[in-house]
Amino acid sequence: MLAARTILDQGITVEGINFFTGFCVEGHTHAIRRRGGSSRPAPRNNALWVADKLGIKLHLVEVVEEYKSVVLNPRHGYGRNLNPCLDCKGFMVRKAHEWMLENDFDFIITGEVVGQRPMSQRRDTMPVIAEESGAGDRLLRPLSAQGLPETFPERAGWVDRSRLHGFHGRTRKPQMALAAELGLDEYAQPAGGCCFLTDQRYSVKLQDLWRSRGRRDYELDDIMLLKVGRHLRPKPHFKLIIGREDGENRFLRGYRHLYPWLRTVSHPGPITLFDGPVLEPVDLELAARITARFSQGRSDRAVALEVGRPGEEPSTLSVAPLSPGEVQPEWYL
Amino acid sequence: MNSEVLDARRLLCPMPVIRTQQMVARMEPGDELTVRCTDPGVLHDIPAWCRVHGHHYLGAIEADDEIVVRITVGG
Numbered sequence: 001m002l003a004a005r006t007i008l009d010q011g012i013t014v015e016g017i018n019f020f021t022g023f024c025v026e027g028h029t030h031a032i033r034r035r036g037g038s039s040r041p042a043p044r045n046n047a048l049w050v051a052d053k054l055g056i057k058l059h060l061v062e063v064v065e066e067y068k069s070v071v072l073n074p075r076h077g078y079g080r081n082l083n084p085c086l087d088c089k090g091f092m093v094r095k096a097h098e099w100m101l102e103n104d105f106d107f108i109i110t111g112e113v114v115g116q117r118p119m120s121q122r123r124d125t126m127p128v129i130a131e132e133s134g135a136g137d138r139l140l141r142p143l144s145a146q147g148l149p150e151t152f153p154e155r156a157g158w159v160d161r162s163r164l165h166g167f168h169g170r171t172r173k174p175q176m177a178l179a180a181e182l183g184l185d186e187y188a189q190p191a192g193g194c195c196f197l198t199d200q201r202y203s204v205k206l207q208d209l210w211r212s213r214g215r216r217d218y219e220l221d222d223i224m225l226l227k228v229g230r231h232l233r234p235k236p237h238f239k240l241i242i243g244r245e246d247g248e249n250r251f252l253r254g255y256r257h258l259y260p261w262l263r264t265v266s267h268p269g270p271i272t273l274f275d276g277p278v279l280e281p282v283d284l285e286l287a288a289r290i291t292a293r294f295s296q297g298r299s300d301r302a303v304a305l306e307v308g309r310p311g312e313e314p315s316t317l318s319v320a321p322l323s324p325g326e327v328q329p330e331w332y333l
Numbered sequence: 334m335n336s337e338v339l340d341a342r343r344l345l346c347p348m349p350v351i352r353t354q355q356m357v358a359r360m361e362p363g364d365e366l367t368v369r370c371t372d373p374g375v376l377h378d379i380p381a382w383c384r385v386h387g388h389h390y391l392g393a394i395e396a397d398d399e400i401v402v403r404i405t406v407g408g
Binding site for chain 1: 342343345346347348350351354371377381382384385386398
């Protein structure tokens, strides 16, 4: 937002690009959970909100398939979890550069600040992004430009370098001061956290997915489902995704055409998706008892459930809920 | 004037907005688009997207688990 505003204030036309990888932690992922009875307003897409505030166009670009190579084979490796930050930044700047050429724009700006992030925003890695993306010196970082080599837009006189900034380091205080100076009293979260791949629990679930399928790959539905519900693997060959409240149950219901599912009918409770090759009777009973454990009938002797398979009529069964001690901690992903 | 209907149910934002963007790119000014969604995020995002791109947000109707958004393509 600050980088865009800095360039807009020099009378230059700016349009935004926002890439959707499938791993984005946008408010809408949380909207799945918030909808059921929450008094909080529906969350917003921050990029759209910023564009709206700045009065600029924003182009939303889906890169789910192309992005797989970044996640599965990052040339520069992962961060603390499965976050391939340097490869990711290079990928996005490359895509922005392609968009720039296709749409007759002249250069790219980002909100990067030298030293702000441990992997992708270091003084030694920022030139790597410029080089590997193909953007070269058409990539301008307005917030740190005064501490970086001159770029083409500055040399060409399109941008006044003296009106750019020299921010560096992890502190956000200079950015906050600039925001106040520009009258921007509301802004999106200042400190990262925009990608599920930086999340330890999410990374564990993604690695479990790869391990259970015997290959490192994913589809969009896979990585969306990793964001929702309790994930339990009671047996090596199947996993359960159990809704935690109404919003998640509503979301998971949308996957009944893809996965075998169970839901409690005698008591309020969750819907559970069964992720495994075949729903064998013994597995079905365990899945049903676990589902019953998370229902309001957990203390009763029996809970009735409906069980469905894609393309088939649902059937019903009744089981005794597992006791708390029978739900093994190591099942939780 | 043409009217189109886009099924964006089960998609989470920003996908309904991306699909809307792709559909609108194939339409003419004055055409009307109805978007069927299930993610309540569209109540913020489609109006914001319309504002920044000069399209006209006509409103949304919520019924059961579905949200129906209507827009007119701008010039």
